[in-house]
Amino acid sequence: MSVTTNPPAGTPAADAPAPDPNKVTLTIDGQTVTVPKGTNVLEAARTLGIDISAFCYHPGLPVVAQCRQCLVSIEKNPKLQPSCQQIAADGMVVHTTDAQSTLARKQMLEFTLVNHPIDCPICDKAGECTLQKLYFEHDNADSRVDTPKVHKAKVVDLGPTVVLDQERCILCSRCIRTCDVVAGQHQLEFANRGDHEVLTTAPGAKLDNPYSLNVVDVCPVGALTAKDFRFTMRAWELEATPSVCNGCATGCNIEIHHKHGRAWRLVPRHNPEVNDYWMCDEGRFTYHDLREQRLAAPTVDGLPAGWDRALRAAADQLAVGRANGQLAIALSALHSNEDNFALAKLAKAWGLSHVYVAAKPPVPARADGKLRVADINPNNAGVKAIAEALGLELRPIYELDPNTRGLLALGDVLPGVEPGRLKELSYVAITAHERGPVLQAKIALPATAWAEAAGTITNDKGHVQRMHAAFPPPGQAIAGWEVVVRLAQATSVDGAGKLAWAHAREVFKDMVAAVPAWKDLTWAREARPLALRFAGSRG
Amino acid sequence: MAADASTLKQLVLGRKDVQDLTDTEQELPPDLMTVNMGPSHPAMHGTVRIVLTVDGERVVKSDVQPGYLHRCFEKESEHATYTQIFPYTDRLNYVSPMINNVGWAMVAEKLMGITNDIPKRAEYIRVIVSEMSRITDHLTCVGASAMELGAFTPFLYMIKCREWIWELLEKVSGARLTHSYVRVGGVSKDLPDGFHAELTYTLDEIDKVLAECQDMLNQNKIFRDRMAGVGAMSKEDAIATGCVGPIARACGLDYDVRKDYPYSIYPEVEFDVPVGTTGDCFDRYLVRLEEVRQSMRILRQCLKQIPDGPTMIDDPRCALPQKRATYNTIESMIRHFKHIVDGIKVPAGETYCFLEGGNGELGFFVVADGTGRPYKAYVRSPSFVHLSTAGQLIHNHMIADIVPIFGMINMIGGECDK
Numbered sequence: 001m002s003v004t005t006n007p008p009a010g011t012p013a014a015d016a017p018a019p020d021p022n023k024v025t026l027t028i029d030g031q032t033v034t035v036p037k038g039t040n041v042l043e044a045a046r047t048l049g050i051d052i053s054a055f056c057y058h059p060g061l062p063v064v065a066q067c068r069q070c071l072v073s074i075e076k077n078p079k080l081q082p083s084c085q086q087i088a089a090d091g092m093v094v095h096t097t098d099a100q101s102t103l104a105r106k107q108m109l110e111f112t113l114v115n116h117p118i119d120c121p122i123c124d125k126a127g128e129c130t131l132q133k134l135y136f137e138h139d140n141a142d143s144r145v146d147t148p149k150v151h152k153a154k155v156v157d158l159g160p161t162v163v164l165d166q167e168r169c170i171l172c173s174r175c176i177r178t179c180d181v182v183a184g185q186h187q188l189e190f191a192n193r194g195d196h197e198v199l200t201t202a203p204g205a206k207l208d209n210p211y212s213l214n215v216v217d218v219c220p221v222g223a224l225t226a227k228d229f230r231f232t233m234r235a236w237e238l239e240a241t242p243s244v245c246n247g248c249a250t251g252c253n254i255e256i257h258h259k260h261g262r263a264w265r266l267v268p269r270h271n272p273e274v275n276d277y278w279m280c281d282e283g284r285f286t287y288h289d290l291r292e293q294r295l296a297a298p299t300v301d302g303l304p305a306g307w308d309r310a311l312r313a314a315a316d317q318l319a320v321g322r323a324n325g326q327l328a329i330a331l332s333a334l335h336s337n338e339d340n341f342a343l344a345k346l347a348k349a350w351g352l353s354h355v356y357v358a359a360k361p362p363v364p365a366r367a368d369g370k371l372r373v374a375d376i377n378p379n380n381a382g383v384k385a386i387a388e389a390l391g392l393e394l395r396p397i398y399e400l401d402p403n404t405r406g407l408l409a410l411g412d413v414l415p416g417v418e419p420g421r422l423k424e425l426s427y428v429a430i431t432a433h434e435r436g437p438v439l440q441a442k443i444a445l446p447a448t449a450w451a452e453a454a455g456t457i458t459n460d461k462g463h464v465q466r467m468h469a470a471f472p473p474p475g476q477a478i479a480g481w482e483v484v485v486r487l488a489q490a491t492s493v494d495g496a497g498k499l500a501w502a503h504a505r506e507v508f509k510d511m512v513a514a515v516p517a518w519k520d521l522t523w524a525r526e527a528r529p530l531a532l533r534f535a536g537s538r539g
Numbered sequence: 540m541a542a543d544a545s546t547l548k549q550l551v552l553g554r555k556d557v558q559d560l561t562d563t564e565q566e567l568p569p570d571l572m573t574v575n576m577g578p579s580h581p582a583m584h585g586t587v588r589i590v591l592t593v594d595g596e597r598v599v600k601s602d603v604q605p606g607y608l609h610r611c612f613e614k615e616s617e618h619a620t621y622t623q624i625f626p627y628t629d630r631l632n633y634v635s636p637m638i639n640n641v642g643w644a645m646v647a648e649k650l651m652g653i654t655n656d657i658p659k660r661a662e663y664i665r666v667i668v669s670e671m672s673r674i675t676d677h678l679t680c681v682g683a684s685a686m687e688l689g690a691f692t693p694f695l696y697m698i699k700c701r702e703w704i705w706e707l708l709e710k711v712s713g714a715r716l717t718h719s720y721v722r723v724g725g726v727s728k729d730l731p732d733g734f735h736a737e738l739t740y741t742l743d744e745i746d747k748v749l750a751e752c753q754d755m756l757n758q759n760k761i762f763r764d765r766m767a768g769v770g771a772m773s774k775e776d777a778i779a780t781g782c783v784g785p786i787a788r789a790c791g792l793d794y795d796v797r798k799d800y801p802y803s804i805y806p807e808v809e810f811d812v813p814v815g816t817t818g819d820c821f822d823r824y825l826v827r828l829e830e831v832r833q834s835m836r837i838l839r840q841c842l843k844q845i846p847d848g849p850t851m852i853d854d855p856r857c858a859l860p861q862k863r864a865t866y867n868t869i870e871s872m873i874r875h876f877k878h879i880v881d882g883i884k885v886p887a888g889e890t891y892c893f894l895e896g897g898n899g900e901l902g903f904f905v906v907a908d909g910t911g912r913p914y915k916a917y918v919r920s921p922s923f924v925h926l927s928t929a930g931q932l933i934h935n936h937m938i939a940d941i942v943p944i945f946g947m948i949n950m951i952g953g954e955c956d957k
Contacts, residue, residue, distance in 0.1 A: 116869045120876045127880055135870065136877040136884070140855040143868035236880050533880065534618075534912065 019090075026092040041083035041094055042070055052096055053105055053134045055112075055220045056172035057084035060277040061181055067172050069112075069134065071104040072096045080104055102138075109139040115150045115195055116221075117167040124229065125222030127236030128532065131170065150195045158188075159207035161281055162216060162224050166198045169223035175199065175215035182278045182370070183209035199223065210372060213281045217267055226265070228285065233257075233264045239529035241470035242269060244457055246334070246450040247283035248366070249375035251459030254279060256287070256451050256470040257532070263287040263451055263470065274463060280372050287451070295434040295446040296475025302439075307476065311490035314443040317426040318491060321406020322350060328404045330397050331387065332411030333359035333377035336455030337464065338507040339447070339480030340379070341386050341514070343410055343430070345499055346484050354393035356400060357383050358414050373460060378450075382458030389515040408487075410447075410480060412438050430483045432473075445487070446477035453479040454504045454526065464518060468527045481507050571599060576941065578607045583945065584683065585952025587926065589933075596937045601930045605923070608956035616916035620882025621647045621723055624916070629717040631920060632954040634679045635672035635897035637708065639954075640721035641665045645802065646892035646903040647723040647857075650885045656852055661725035662804045663845040667738075668720065670834040670841070671708060674745070675701045676897030676949075677785070677827040677834075684824070684946030685756060688765050693752040700745045707737055723883055724858050725851035735842050742835050749831065756824075766821035770932040770944035773818060780931075781924045784899020786948065789826045790818035796895040803894075808840045823947040857883045882911025891919075898922055898949055922948075922955040 019025070025034045028045050035044045040063065042052050055067035065082035072083045075093040080101060083094070095101060113135065120126045152166035176188045176199075187207050191200045201207055207215070216226045238257040245252040245266065252275035254266045266287050268279040298310030305313070321327030329347040331340045347355050362374040387394040398416025400407075406426040414422070414437040422440035429441040432449040450457075452473040458464045478486075481501065488499040501507045505523045512518040571592050578588035586607035592600035612631060616624050621643075628639035644665075648654045682697030705715050710731045712720035720727055756762050772782070777790040787794055795812040797805045813829035815822030851858050859878055860871035887909040893902035902919035925948045932948070933941050 113869050118867070118869050118872050120869075120872050126876060132873045132877060135873050136881075139870075140874060141870065142855075142860070142864065143870040145868075534910065 024088050024090045024092075026088050026090065026094060028094040029096055035088055039088050041072060041074075041081075041086045041088050041092070044088045045072075045083065045094070045096060050096055052083050053138055054084055055130060055134075055170060056174060058174050058177075058218055058277075061174060061177040061218070064173055064177070067108070067112075067170070069105065069108050071101055071108070073098055073101050105134075105138045106141065109135050110141070110144070112170050113143070114145050115167070116170070117149065117165075119165075119168060119222065123168065123222035124225045124231065125168075125219070125235065127234060129222060130220035152196075152198055156200070158201055158224075159212060161212045161227055162207050163227055163230065164199060165223050165225070166200075168221050169199050170221055171197055171199065172220060174218040174220065175224055178214050178218050178278075179207070179209060179212070182214055183211040184370070185209045187212075188215070210280050210282065210368070211278060211370070213284050214268070214278050217277075226284075229265045233259060236533040238264060238532045239470075240532055241451075241468050241529045242527050243451060243467045243470065244378075244459075244465040245279060245283040245286065246378040246457065247280070247286045247376065249373050249377060249380060249460035250275065250371050251378060251457060251463060251465050252279040252283055252371060253465070254283070258451075258470045258529070261471045263290055274459065274461075274465075275371055278371060282372070289433075290449050290451055293433045293435045294449070294474045294477075295431055295438070295444055296477060298446060298476065299434075299441075299444045301442060307486070310443055310445060311486055314428045314445065314487060315491040317428055317442050318406045318408060320426055321404070322491075324405065326401075326403055326405040327352070328356055328400060328407045330356040330358045330407065330409035330411075330414065331383045331394075332409070332413070333357055333380040333383050334411045334413065335379065335447075335480050336450065336453070336457050336467065337379065337382040337386065337511060338455045338504050339410060339430075339484070340383050341511040342481035342484040342499065342501070342507055343408070344386050344390050344392060345510075346408075346488055347392060348390055349488065349499065352392065354395055355387060356395050356397045356409075357387070358397040358409060358411050359383075360413055361415055375460060378459070379457040381460055381462060382456075382464070385458060385515050385517060386511070409437070412436050428487075430480055430487075432477065445483045446473075446475065447480040447483050448473040448477050452477070455479070456508060456521075462517070464521055466524050470529065479504060574938075576938075578604075584950050585955065587950060587952065587955070589929070589941070591938065591941075593938060596939070598933050598936055598938065598941070601933055603926060603929045605926055605950075605952075605955050608952045610953060610956045612918060612957045613916050616913050618912065620911045621885060621913070622878070622883060624913075625719045625721065626717060629719055630953045631918065631957070632676070632897055632901070632922065632951045633716060634951060635669075635676035636716065636718050637665075637668040637672040637720060638676075638894065638896045638901065640718060641669055641803075642892070642894050642896065642901050642903055644721045644723050645894060646890060646905050647883065647885055649890050649892045650888055650905060650907050651723070651856065651883075652886075653724065653852060653854060653857070656854070658725060658849045658852060659804070659846050660729075660848040661850045661852075663841050664726050664730060664850060665721060666803055666805065666808070667730075667838060667841050667845070668708060668711060668718075668726075670837050671704050671738075673834045673897050674831050675704050677831045680946070680949040681752075681824055681827050684943060685752075685762065687942045687946055688762055690756060690759065690762060693755050696748050696752050700748050703741045703744065707734070707741060710734070710737075722851065722857075724854060725849070729850045738838065738842060742838060745831075745835065749828070753828065763821065765940070765943050766824060766947075767819060768817070769820045769936065769940050770947065771817055771819035772928065772932060776928075776931070777818065780928045782899070782928060783921050783924070784896070785823055785826045785830060786925055786928075787899065788813065789815035789822040791816055794900075796893060796900050800893070804841075804844075805837075807844065808837050810834075810837050820943045820947045884909065884911055885913075893919065896921060898925065898951065898954070901954075918954075918957050920954040920957055922951045923957065926950045926955055 022037050023034050031048050033044055033048050045052050052070045054070040063084050065085040070083045071080040073095045074081050154165055156164040158164045179187045213226055216224045238259050240255040240257050243256050245254045253269040253271040255269050256263050257265045266284050270277050297304040300310050300313045359377040364374045366372045367374040397414050408428045410430050412431045412433045419440050427441045429438045429444045430447050431438050432447050438444050451470045454469050455467050456464050485499055508523050512521045574591045576589040577583045578586040588604045590602040591598055628643045629636040631639045678697040678701045682694040686694035709715040712718035772790050774790045774792055777787045777792050793814050810833045813826045815826050860874050864871035865875045885907040889906040891904045893900050898921035904917040905913045906915040908914040932944050
């Protein structure tokens with residue numbers, strides 16, 4: 001889409017190239033814009049930076065034009081038109097700031113607020129509320145209503161994840177369409193008419209689809225709130241850091257909303273190639289795991305130890321297996337490319353010909369042809385690519401060689417390896433969590449979890465996606481690749497110099513040079529946390 | 540041969556009597572000596588360090604180094620809403636915070652295009668509190684300088700007057716020093732009951748004290764000897780270095796923003812701009828003293844002329860709704876919420892807005908990006924400009940002269956280290 005500055009409307013230059021039949025050119029507020037055929041006026045205006053106010057319109061949902069907030073005047077058309085539904089046509093002249101449409105916006109907002117409860121101080125959406133934003137920008141007038149407000153149900157339990165406040169609802173139907181489109185299940189509906197109209201589920205039915213929390217994101221007001229997040233944190237006090245969901249192999253793009261060194265919620269980030277505007281509920285809850293059973297300090301035989309002592313002990317433990325060629329190294333499909341690449345390089349340096357991969361077993365029931373897939377490991381594809389590029393044979397961990405005496409494993413899952421068997425091994429774990437097999441480890445070295453370190457993961461479609469560190473890790477944990485670097489130095493690996501990275505960026509650089517499929521990848525700029533308070537109400 | 544370092548050290552430590560030294564050893568070394576003055580020194584107004592190179596007692600080179608206060612006013616402003624910046628401005632020139640408040644309000648109002656819509660009563664209140672602040676500013680400067688030259692009594696008298704005014708301002712704003720009283724679009728609250736009578740009484744009392752102080756200082760030989768002819772600056776130099784306010788006026792430069800670029804209700808009151816002739820410390824002192832009298836003249840007129848009416852503009856873009864409406868209507872609730880959390884939406888643009896501060900032209904340059912906080916804020920603080928002349932003014936003077944010169948420059952750290 002291209003933008004030109006204000007030529008006289010409707011008079012194409014004589015020597016202009018033949019117009020593209022798949023594009024239309026229209027004028028909005030005096031600016032000319034060319035957009036693909038079929039684009040609506042609201043989207044065309046957004047390409048010019050003109051943000052037409054709207055409640056019910058969402059770029060990822062079908063258009064219904066029922067909030068009437070985006071009315072604009074179009075020349076030669078006697079009535080105002082909803083810009084979300086109006087398809088842009090050649091030569092169309094649109095005005096968004098004339099008296100008629102300005103007044104329409106004000107009046108629609110006044111109507112919308114007639115029965116709206118005075119809930120901002122206790123409303124979870126306050127600070128990121130589209131209604132607040134549009135009222136402040138487009139109306140900002142005092143109330144003229146002196147009749148009592150219509151009262152409706154306040155705390156309606158819609159299902160396992162979402163609570164509805166019918167008074168706050170402005171009846172935009174975004175949630176209904178989200179359930180229809182994203183989950184493919186029609187679970188919400190309007191009931192009654194006029195100012196008694198409410199959002200509801202059918203009697204006995206529940207909002208229980210696996211994508212139900214997307215309705216909270218699309219809700220322009222605080223009508224739908226997540227049970228998981230409500231009354232925990234004020235939205236404007238949060239900071240947002242872009243990242244990627246580590247819940248499964250889809251790798252939905254997300255924002256981590258964090259404050260005080262912990263995550264408070266995960267929300268989807270738009271990426272048309274991966275997850276569009278959505279993510280599943282299961283993925284949203286993965287942030288809880290960032291605070292559970294974390295390993296905060298190195299342990300030797302289950303007791304906390306300093307890094308130096310733990311590393312020396314780890315070197316001793318692994319030396320036995322190394323001497324006899326009975327050492328196994330396990331990569332983890334739950335860790336980033338950088339962590340795995342560093343460990344794979346160590347395996348190479350130790351002369352191993354094969355490595356194991358530890359991954360959670362697939363959950364076939366999860367796969368729904370939408371965002372949820374059976375593979376619940378975020379980085380299986382990355383581990384495969386790295387092992388292949390380094391010429392290491394990759395075996396699943398349950399095929400662990402019975403002669404193995406030493407095991408250096410990334411992550412906290414080792415499916416198929418019995419605890420009793422682990423106990424006999426000289427097992428050194430590099431892990432973010434102290435649970436499962438890690439409890440049998442002789443040495444456990446604390447690593448960062450996915451939200452705490454810069455890195456990349458590779459999803460099932462082969463997209464290598466960047467994660468940013470949102471907050472510091474607990475205690476003495478350091479990035480997984482950094483643990484490997486320290487371990488390499490402690491065990492005085494031949495060519496340990498090659499494993500002396502100082503930043504994830506350097507690991508990444510070596511990694512993309514080694515993996516042919518990734519050779520064009522670049523390390524994106526570090527993202528600074530965005531204070532939601534100053535991001536305005538993003539709606 | 541002069542005394543070498545080890546001998547000097549012995550002298551300083553008292554291990555050797557001067558009488559025991561030879562004649563040549565008794566002479567001070569002829570070399571230049573480097574002396575640190577500040578950053579924390581009783582005669583330095585604020586934390587500023589001067590690295591002096593002295594030839595005996597005479598300053599031959601000086602390096603004035605501000606920056607010890609780490610105020611970060613300008614950078615902090617980028618992270619606060621326009622309203623939240625008022626407390627920061629209090630701490631610029633903290634001896635006359637009201638004027639800084641007014642300046643910040645004016646720049647936001649200019650960007651919003653509501654400069655001419657501020658209610659008359661609010662404008663009068665702003666001028667009243669500004670002129671009260673100007674009096675405190677000058678009294679502090681003159682009183683402290685006199686004290687540093689040994690005149691402790693005038694200092695106590697003047698600080699007593701300053702306290703009367705600050706007590707009044709505390710009644711107005713709720714805070715003795717950091718008022719945060721002015722708002723974009725008006726002032727935060729009306730004047731308290733009985734303010735007129737109290738201010739009138741206070742002004743009369745200050746008149747008496749000023750007369751006393753003048754008697755004690757103007758013909759005082761010590762004071763005159765140390766002020767007159769010291770630290771003089773020519774009119775041309777004042778213009779070239781960007782000096783403003785009492786310092787420039789003492790040099791004979793007739794420049795006062797209140798007269799030359801009138802703002803607020805200054806055109807409606809009568810006052811004169813005192814101008815000096817010699818540009819030395821004594822003239823700076825006289826100009827400041829006369830400005831106090833002129834400010835009192837303005838105050839007396841304001842008290843007569845101040846109209847009744849609202850003290851806040853009736854514009855939902857910057858006026859907070861009434862509490863009653865906030866609690867009872869969703870419209871006002873949202874507006875209140877947005878004003879507090881997101882801040883006043885100031886349209887995109889950039890502007891410079893200036894007024895007469897205690898030390899001269901105080902200006903704010905703001906680049907707005909249409910959000911609730913400035914994209915960039917810059918303050919043209921007179922102290923910073925004046926401090927840049929300090930090195931030139933103390934050149935070739937005695938070390939002791941630094942005290943009155945620095946006192947009369949009236950460097951205020953909070954404003955200088957922005």
